Amino acid sequence: MSQSELLQAFETHALDLRRFLAKRVQCEETAADLVQETYLRLSGIARSEPIQNIRAFLFQVADNLAIDHLRSRTRFYQRYAGTPSPDLMGSTPLPDRELAAKQEWSIIQQAISELTPKCRTAFLLHRVQHLSYSQIAAKLDISQRTVEKHISKALAHCRLRIDRAGMP
The missing domain is CATH 1.10.10.10 (Winged helix-like DNA-binding domain superfamily/Winged helix DNA-binding domain)
Structure with a gap:
């Protein structure tokens, strides 16, 4: 599948991807950003073998990005859930x-x-x-x-x- 065919398929399914991601991450703005990330990821893919189900492939790429986002957000909340008070932290960066x-x-x-x-x-x-x-x-x-x-x-x-x- 050529790069242009892949990106054309993305254009066809972009709205469905956005709806899917909005449900997955519970945020319209984050979903829009993830759709853009999906596009960027697809634009960097060089595939010589054919993709059997292009729609499923697009959704899998988007879902993987959503999972990465949700994991990152979870790590962030876990890391900063017990943030010490500002009085205990140094105010000057290294x-x-x-x-x-x-x-x-x-x-x-x-x-x-x-x-x-x-x-x-x-x-x-x-x-x-x-x-x-x-x-x-x-x-x-x-x-x-x-x-x-x-x-x-x-x-x-x-x-x-x-x-x-x-x-x-």
Whole structure:
């Protein structure tokens, strides 16, 4: 199956994937992010053998991402469930962590500045102002699908820049 056929099948089933993931993770916004992650995962797959049931394959990729998300969320809650009071914790970050955070922030800022204006605006409205895709679509007078594509493109671009810089 060619890459274009795989991505075309994704486009056909994207709405069903989003509904499935929303039920699975109990959050519309997280489901939308996971659909984008599914797209990114599929765009990086190079398969020489045919896929017998493309719909089942797409849903399995999405389900695996949902499981990873739920596990990560569970670990986060377990790790921070007993967070000590702020009085007991040092308020100053370790110098190496502070430097790494500043470097990563600089890379992300540069990556965001490289995006097209509409893509950058959609990304910032979602990630900074926490607007939903439908709110962004209305604000920018574009379709919700276009918003999803802009945000997916921005995430992929930022991830690429961080990976190229060798950041974790």
